[in-house]
Amino acid sequence: MEKTALLIIDAQFDFCDPKGSLYVPGAEEDVRRIAQLIALEGKNIDAIFVTLDTHKVLDIAHPLFWEDRNGNTVAPFTLITSQAVKDGKWIPRFHKEYVVKYLETLESEGEFKHFIWPEHCLIGSRGNALDDTIMSAILAWTHSTGREYRAISKGTNPLTEHFGIFRAQVPVENAPETELDRNLLNELAGFDRILVAGEARSHCVATSISQLMKYAPELAPKIKILSDCMSDVTNWGHLADAIFEKAGEMGMTFVKANHIKL
Numbered sequence: 486m487e488k489t490a491l492l493i494i495d496a497q498f499d500f501c502d503p504k505g506s507l508y509v510p511g512a513e514e515d516v517r518r519i520a521q522l523i524a525l526e527g528k529n530i531d532a533i534f535v536t537l538d539t540h541k542v543l544d545i546a547h548p549l550f551w552e553d554r555n556g557n558t559v560a561p562f563t564l565i566t567s568q569a570v571k572d573g574k575w576i577p578r579f580h581k582e583y584v585v586k587y588l589e590t591l592e593s594e595g596e597f598k599h600f601i602w603p604e605h606c607l608i609g610s611r612g613n614a615l616d617d618t619i620m621s622a623i624l625a626w627t628h629s630t631g632r633e634y635r636a637i638s639k640g641t642n643p644l645t646e647h648f649g650i651f652r653a654q655v656p657v658e659n660a661p662e663t664e665l666d667r668n669l670l671n672e673l674a675g676f677d678r679i680l681v682a683g684e685a686r687s688h689c690v691a692t693s694i695s696q697l698m699k700y701a702p703e704l705a706p707k708i709k710i711l712s713d714c715m716s717d718v719t720n721w722g723h724l725a726d727a728i729f730e731k732a733g734e735m736g737m738t739f740v741k742a743n744h745i746k747l
Contacts, residue, residue, distance in 0.1 A: 487677040487678055488531045488532075488675070488676045488677050488678070489529060489530050489531050489532075489676060489677070489678040489679075489680065489747050490530075490531060490532045490533070490534060490673060490676040490678070490679050490680070491522075491523070491530050491532070491533045491534070491680045491682070492534045492536075492673070492679055492680065492681050492682070492683075493519060493533065493534065493535045493536070493619065493682050493683050494536050494650060494681070494682070494683030494684065494689050494690050494693055494715075495536055495537065495538045495606075495683050495684050495685075495689050496512075496515075496516055496519065496535065496615060496616050496619045496682075496683050496684060497537060497538060497606055497612065497613060497614060497615055497616060497684075498611050498612050498613070498614050498615075498616055498617075499538075499605040499606050499612030499613070500512055500538075500605075500606075500616075500684040500685060501513055501515070501516050501616040501618075501619075501684060502616065505605070505612055506603045506604060506605045506612055507602060507603055507605040507606075507718075509684045509685045509716050509717070509718055510716060510719060511716035512616075512684050512685075512716050513616075513618075515682070515683075515684065515713070515714045515715055515716055516616045516618045516619050516714075517618055518711075518713055518714050518742045518743070519619060519622070519682050519683075519711070519714050519742065520618045520619060520621070520622035521742065521743075522680075522711075522714075522742045522743075522745060523622040523623065523625075523626050524622060524625065526745060526746070526747045527625075527626040527629060527630060528629070528630065529747035530626065530630075530680075530747065531632070531676065532632065532634075532635065532676070533623055533626065533632075533634040533635070534634070534635045534636075534637065534669075534672075534673075535615060535619070535623070535634060535635070535636050535637070536636075536637045536638075536639055536650045536683070536689075537606070537613060537615070537636060537637065537638045537639070538605070538606040538613075538639060538640050538647075538689065539606055539608055539613055539638040539639065539640045539641050540604075540605065540606050540607055540608065540640050540641070540643070541607070541608060541641070541643045542604060542607060543578075543579065543643055544604075544640075544643040545577075545584065545587070545599075545643060545644055545645065545646065546599070546600065546601060546602050546646050547601065547602065547603075547604050548560065548561055548563075548601055548603075548604070549578075549604075550577060550578060550579065550643075551563075551565065551575055551576065551577055551578065551601065552575075552576050552578060553574065553575060553576070554573050554574065554576065559575060559601055560601070561601055561602060561603040562600070562601065562602075562603075563575070563600070563601040564598055564599070564600055564601075565588070565599045565600070565601060566588065566592070566598065566599070567585055567588035567589045567592060570584065570585055570588060571585065580644065583644065587644070587645065587655055590655050591646075591654060591655055594655075596654050596655075597646070597648065597654065597688070597692075597724070599646070606640065608641070635672075637650065637666075637669060639653075639662075641662060642657055642660050642662055642663050644657050644660075645657050645663055647663070648688050648689045648692035648693075649689065649692035649693045649695065649696040650666070650669070650689070650693045650696075651665060651666050651669060651670060651693060651696040651697070651700060652664065652665045652666065652696055652700075654692075665700060670697075670700060670701045670704075673701075673704060674701065674703075674704060676707065677707060678707055678709060678747075679704065679707050679708045679709070680709050680711055680745065681693075681694070681708060681709070681710050681711060682711040682714035682715055682742075683714070683715055684715060684716065685715070685716060685717055685718045685721075686715035686716055686717045686722065686725055687717040687718045687721040687722050687724050687725045688718060688721065688724070688725075690715050690725070691724065691725035691728045691729065692728075694708075694710070694728055694729065694732050694737070695728050698728075698731065698732060698735055702735060705732070705735040705736040705737050706736040706737075708732075708736075708737040708738070709737070709738050709739075709740050709745070710729070710732065710737055710738070710739045710740070711740065711741070711742050711745070712739045712740065712741060713741045713742055714742050
């Protein structure tokens with residue numbers, strides 16, 4: 486009998502609720518569809534994995550980590566380059582030498598450029614919690630099946646961005662939580678079908694799919710991307726398009742949640 490895993494990426498209050506600090510338009514409908522899938526097909530879902538974007542206030546991608554040359558805290562949605570830091574336009578309040586090397590590595594690897602986000606998914610905050618709709622659906626699933634859900638935190642190291650669920654953008658030396666999570670990859674490899682949903686399509690979902698293609702391409706035929714269970718950060722959807730196109734070429738399939746029959 487085929488085993489199915491549901492992987493829900495960062496379906497948290499700050500992304501999924503209109504009152505969240507980094508709300509993704511459309512996410513409240515995404516989580517409703519995910520919850521409906523769990524309710525309808527839950528008995529045939531063998532495992533549910535949820536990831537939790539989890540940050541400190543003084544995170545390298547949060548405003549308070551940075552200031553301009555006049556000592557003002559940098560505004561959210563500011564793009565910061567290594568050259569701008571060298572020129573003194575933007576100044577990290579901590580670990581300056583490390584930060585310049587980090588930005589140079591990020592830029593040389595062709596990953597996302599360094600972008601400052603509003604404070605979000607702060608450890609212990611409401612924004613860090615799973616969306617209520619998702620939480621209720623998962624609890625109902627656990628009570629009806631006797632199966633525990635698996636929660637994975639990412640982003641706890643404040644010195645690197647951590648979009649993808651398997652690895653930080655730039656791993657930090659002697660910080661295993663930023664390295665490739667082979668245990669999670671091995672767990673997923675034990676399933677015949679892996680359903681992928683969550684937020685945001687343009688960033689954390691796309692990067693996770695990219696990491697799967699890079700580090701575990703043999704899993705591609707098992708992966709079904711629930712295309713109506715994820716949305717883009719406004720005006721950033723184009724960043725993900727090439728990744729999802731390649732995913733299709735590698736054997737991942739795209740399906741709407743109400744077309745899933747397990």
